[in-house]
Amino acid sequence: MDMSQYLDIFIEESKEHLQNMNQILLQLENDHANTGMINEIFRVAHTIKGMAGTMGYTHTAHLTHEMENALQLVRSGEIEINSEIIDVLFQCFDKLEKYVEAVESNGNEGNEDSEELIELIKKIILKKDTEKNVQESSDFSKNQTKLKVDSHVENAVKRAWEKEYNAYLISVELSTKCMLKAARAYIVINELESIAEIIYSSPSIEDIEDEKFDLEFQFIVGTKADDKVIKSKLKNIMEIETVLVDDLRENNILEFDKINEDTFAFEEKSDYDDRSTSVEKNESNSDEKARKPKVGKTVRVDIERLDNLMNLVSELIIIKTRLEDLDSDGTNSNMHEATEYLERITTSLHDAVMKVRMVPVERVFNRFPRMVRDMAKELGKDITLKMRGQDTELDRTVIDEIGDPLIHLIRNSIDHGIELPSIREKLGKDKDATVELIAYSDGNSVVIEVADDGAGIDLDVIKKKAFEKGTITSEEYQAISDDDAIKLLFNAGFSTAKVVTDLSGRGVGLDVVRTKIESLGGNIEINTSLGKGSKFVIRLPLTLAIIQALLVKVSSERYAIPLNSIKEITTICESRIRQIQGNEVVLYRNETLPIKRMTEIFNVKEKADNNRKEDETLVVIVKKGNKTVGIIVDDLIGQQEVVIKSLGKYLVNVDAIAGATILGNGSIALIVDTNSFF
Amino acid sequence: MNNSDAANQYVVFKLREEYYGIPISYVKTLEKVTDITRVPNAEEYVIGVMNLRGEVVPIIDLRLRFGFEANEKSEDARTIVLTLDDLVIGLSVDSSSEVLTIEDEDIDSAAKFINSFEDDYIKGIGKVDGRMIILIDIHKLVNNKLEAN
Numbered sequence: 001m002d003m004s005q006y007l008d009i010f011i012e013e014s015k016e017h018l019q020n021m022n023q024i025l026l027q028l029e030n031d032h033a034n035t036g037m038i039n040e041i042f043r044v045a046h047t048i049k050g051m052a053g054t055m056g057y058t059h060t061a062h063l064t065h066e067m068e069n070a071l072q073l074v075r076s077g078e079i080e081i082n083s084e085i086i087d088v089l090f091q092c093f094d095k096l097e098k099y100v101e102a103v104e105s106n107g108n109e110g111n112e113d114s115e116e117l118i119e120l121i122k123k124i125i126l127k128k129d130t131e132k133n134v135q136e137s138s139d140f141s142k143n144q145t146k147l148k149v150d151s152h153v154e155n156a157v158k159r160a161w162e163k164e165y166n167a168y169l170i171s172v173e174l175s176t177k178c179m180l181k182a183a184r185a186y187i188v189i190n191e192l193e194s195i196a197e198i199i200y201s202s203p204s205i206e207d208i209e210d211e212k213f214d215l216e217f218q219f220i221v222g223t224k225a226d227d228k229v230i231k232s233k234l235k236n237i238m239e240i241e242t243v244l245v246d247d248l249r250e251n252n253i254l255e256f257d258k259i260n261e262d263t264f265a266f267e268e269k270s271d272y273d274d275r276s277t278s279v280e281k282n283e284s285n286s287d288e289k290a291r292k293p294k295v296g297k298t299v300r301v302d303i304e305r306l307d308n309l310m311n312l313v314s315e316l317i318i319i320k321t322r323l324e325d326l327d328s329d330g331t332n333s334n335m336h337e338a339t340e341y342l343e344r345i346t347t348s349l350h351d352a353v354m355k356v357r358m359v360p361v362e363r364v365f366n367r368f369p370r371m372v373r374d375m376a377k378e379l380g381k382d383i384t385l386k387m388r389g390q391d392t393e394l395d396r397t398v399i400d401e402i403g404d405p406l407i408h409l410i411r412n413s414i415d416h417g418i419e420l421p422s423i424r425e426k427l428g429k430d431k432d433a434t435v436e437l438i439a440y441s442d443g444n445s446v447v448i449e450v451a452d453d454g455a456g457i458d459l460d461v462i463k464k465k466a467f468e469k470g471t472i473t474s475e476e477y478q479a480i481s482d483d484d485a486i487k488l489l490f491n492a493g494f495s496t497a498k499v500v501t502d503l504s505g506r507g508v509g510l511d512v513v514r515t516k517i518e519s520l521g522g523n524i525e526i527n528t529s530l531g532k533g534s535k536f537v538i539r540l541p542l543t544l545a546i547i548q549a550l551l552v553k554v555s556s557e558r559y560a561i562p563l564n565s566i567k568e569i570t571t572i573c574e575s576r577i578r579q580i581q582g583n584e585v586v587l588y589r590n591e592t593l594p595i596k597r598m599t600e601i602f603n604v605k606e607k608a609d610n611n612r613k614e615d616e617t618l619v620v621i622v623k624k625g626n627k628t629v630g631i632i633v634d635d636l637i638g639q640q641e642v643v644i645k646s647l648g649k650y651l652v653n654v655d656a657i658a659g660a661t662i663l664g665n666g667s668i669a670l671i672v673d674t675n676s677f678f
Numbered sequence: 679m680n681n682s683d684a685a686n687q688y689v690v691f692k693l694r695e696e697y698y699g700i701p702i703s704y705v706k707t708l709e710k711v712t713d714i715t716r717v718p719n720a721e722e723y724v725i726g727v728m729n730l731r732g733e734v735v736p737i738i739d740l741r742l743r744f745g746f747e748a749n750e751k752s753e754d755a756r757t758i759v760l761t762l763d764d765l766v767i768g769l770s771v772d773s774s775s776e777v778l779t780i781e782d783e784d785i786d787s788a789a790k791f792i793n794s795f796e797d798d799y800i801k802g803i804g805k806v807d808g809r810m811i812i813l814i815d816i817h818k819l820v821n822n823k824l825e826a827n
Binding site for chain 1: 735
C-alpha cells in the first residue's frame with residue numbers, strides 16, 4: 001500500500017498533536033499535580049505512536065513508545081512528576097518536532113535515532129526502580145538481570161494492559177533449607193493462579209514440576225490485584241526466602257527481541273497487522289521516497305467557508321448566463337445592471353477566497369510560550385508571557401513569514417529589555433516581568449504588539465552611538481527628535497555592529513525585522529519609555545495578493561497608491577507651500593504637512609499639461625502610523641482593485657516602488673511604496 | 679537538427695554594427711518592442727518593465743548596458759526574453775533574426791580583448807563564414823548587478 005497519500009494528513013495531524021503537547025507541557029510545568037494533563041500527553045504520545053507506526057516511521061514510534069512507558073508510571077502515581085521529567089519530555093517533544101519536520105521536507109523521518117533520549121527516559125524509569133529496591137532492602141538485585149522473552153509474551157502482556165490488568169514480574173527465591181522444592185513451587189503457582197493469570201514462567205512450569213531449577217524462579221502474570229496483595233499472599237507460604245514483585249509498565253526488565261522492538265507498533269494492535277508488511281515494503285524503497293519533493297503547504301478550511309465559495313461560484317455562473325442573454329436583446333441599462341452585479345460577486349468571491357487563505361495567528365504564537373520559558377530559565381529571569389487575540393486571522397503567506405521577526409522581537413525584549421529579578425526588585429518593580437503579545441485587527445490591517453515592562457530604550461545612548469559611528473552629524477545629534485532617534489535602531493549599519501550589543505542590544509537585527517515586515521507590506525513602530533518598558537507595534541496588511549489602490553497620473557505615467565495608506569485627498573494652493581530647511585511644508589488644518597512631489601521622487605522629466613488652475617495642486621495625503629506626508633500628483637484616475645506583482649529578483653530595492661500591477665489595458669502601473677516617504 | 683547541436687546554437691542579434699550571440703538554451707522568446715513602463719530610481723540601463731502575458735519582466739537596454747549611446751527603437755528592434763535560473767529578463771537589442779551554430783573549435787577565447795569596454799561580459803568570439811560573433815556571458819551580465827545588491 002502506498003503511504004505517500006497519507007503523508008500530508010500525517011504531517012498536519014502530528015503538528016496539531018505536537019502543538020497540543022507543547023501547550024500541555026507548559027501548563028504541566030506550572031501545575032505538577034494535574035493528572036488530567038498527564039493523561040492528555042499520554043494520549044497524544046499514543047496517537048502519534050500509532051500514526052508514525054502506520055506510516056513506518058520507526059524512530060518516531062520508538063520514542064513515543066518510551067514516552068508512554070514513562071508517562072504510564074506517572075499516571076499510576078508511581079513517579080512524581082518533577083522538573084527533570086518535564087525537561088526530558090520537552091526534549092522528546094523537540095525531537096518529535098524534528099522528525100515531523102524531516103518528514104515534511106524529505107518525505108521521511110531521517111536516520112537519526114533518539115537513543116540518548118530513550119536512555120534518559122529509561123533512567124527516569126530505573127530511578128524509580130532503584131528507589132523501590134532500596135525500600136525493599138533486598139539483596140535480590142541479581143534478579144534485575146534482564147529477562148529475555150519473545151513476542152508472544154510481550155503481546156500477552158500488552159493485551160493484559162489493554163484489558164486494564166496489571167502485569168507483574170514476580171521473582172521468588174526459596175529458602176536453602178527447603179526440602180521439597182517442586183512441591184513448594186507448586187504451592188506458589190497454585191496461589192498465584194488463584195488471583196492471577198500466569199503468562200510466562202522461567203524455568204517453564206514443566207521444569208519446575210520436575211524440580212529442574214535451583215532456588216529461584218520467575219513468573220510474568222496478568223492480574224487485577226495489586227502488587228501488595230500478591231506479595232502478602234506469597235509471603236505467607238513457608239520456606240520462601242524473598243518475593244519480589246515488579247510492575248512491568250514501570251520497568252524495562254524485559255528485553256524484547258530486537259526485531260520485535262522495531263515493529264512493535266504494528267503488532268501491538270491486530271488491525272495494524274495487515275499494514276505492517278506494506279510498511280516494510282515502504283522502507284525498502286525508501287530511496288525512492290527520499291527523492292520526494294517538498295510537501296505542499298496546506299490550509300485547513302472551515303467547510304462553511306467552502307460552501308460560501310461554492311455559492312458565489314454558482315452566482316457567477318448565473319451572471320454569465322445573464323450576460324449571454326443580454327447579447328441578443330441587450331440594452332445599455334441591462335448591461336450596466338449586469339456588470340454591477342458581476343462586480344458585487346467578484347468582490348464577494350475575492351473576500352471568500354481570502355477568508356479561505358486566512359489562518360489564526362495562534363499558529364505562530366503557539367511556539368512562543370515554550371521559547372519564553374526556555375529563555376527565561378536560561379537567563380535566570382522570571383517572565384510571564386501574556387498572549388491575547390490568538391484567533392486574529394492573517395493570510396497564510398503572512399503567517400509563514402511573520403514568525404521570525406516576532407521571535408526576534410521577543411528575544412530582544414527578554415534578553416535586553418527585561419532586567420534581572422534582583423535589579424527589578426531594587427527598582428521597585430514586580431520581580432515577575434511580563435512580556436505581552438497582542439494581536440487584533442484594525443480596519444484593513446492586523447496589528448501585532450510585542451510589549452515588555454523592562455528597562456526601555458535609552459535614546460541618549462542610541463544618539464551617542466549613532467554619532468560615534470558617524471551615522472549622524474554633530475548638528476543632527478543636537479537636533480534629533482526622539483522619534484528620529486528610535487528610527488536609528490532600524491538602520492542597517494546599526495544592526496551589524498557590536499556597538500549595539502554594548503548599548504542595550506536593541507537594534508541587533510532590527511534592520512532585518514523591519515525589512516521583512518516592510519516586504520510583507522507592513523510597518524513597525526517602537527514606543528518606549530525609559531525604565532518602564534518598550535512596545536513594538538507591527539502593522540500588517542490582511543492579504544498580499546490584491547489591494548485597493550488609487551491610480552494617479554504623474555506626467556504621462558500612471559502609479560498606484562495603496563488605498564489603506566491614504567488618509568485623504570485635497571487641493572492646496574501652490575503659493576502656500578513654504579521652504580523650511582530645504583524641505584517643502586504647508587500649513588494644513590493648522591498642522592505642518594511635509595510636501596513631496598511625485599515628479600521629483602520619480603525623476604519625471606516632462607512637464608504635465610495640467611488643465612487645472614495655475615495655483616492649485618492636487619495633494620494625496622498618505623499616512624504611516626500617526627505621521628502624514630502630502631504627495632503632489634498631476635491627476636487622479638480613480639480607485640481600483642489591483643493585483644500586486646513583484647518586480648522580480650532583478651529589480652529589488654528600487655526606491656519608493658513596492659511592486660507593479662497590470663491594468664485592464666495590459667499596460668503596467670507601478671505601485672508606490674508610501675512608507676519610503678517618511 | 680539534433681539535440682547535440684542545441685548546445686552550440688546561438689541566437690544572434692545586432693547592436694550598432696556588431697553581431698552578438700547568446701546560447702539558445704537561455705532564450706525564452708523573442709518579442710517585438712511593446713509598451714514599456716519606466717521604473718524610476720532603477721539603474722539607467724534598466725529601461726523599464728513590460729507585461730509579458732501577465733508576467734512583469736524587467737528590460738535591459740543592452741546599448742546602455744555596454745555604454746553605447748541610446749537610440750530610437752526602429753521597426754527591427756526586438757526584446758530577447760531570457761530565463762536564467764528563476765529570473766526572467768528582457769534584453770532590448772537593435773535587431774535579431776537568426777540562429778547560428780558555432781562549434782566550440784570556432785570560438786576564440788576573450789582573453790585577447792581584455793581592455794574593451796564590454797570585456798567583462800564577453801565569453802569569446804565565434805567565427806562563422808568569415809563573420810565575427812561576440813558571445814556574451816549571460817551570467818556575468820546579469821549577476822554583476824545582483825551581487826552589487
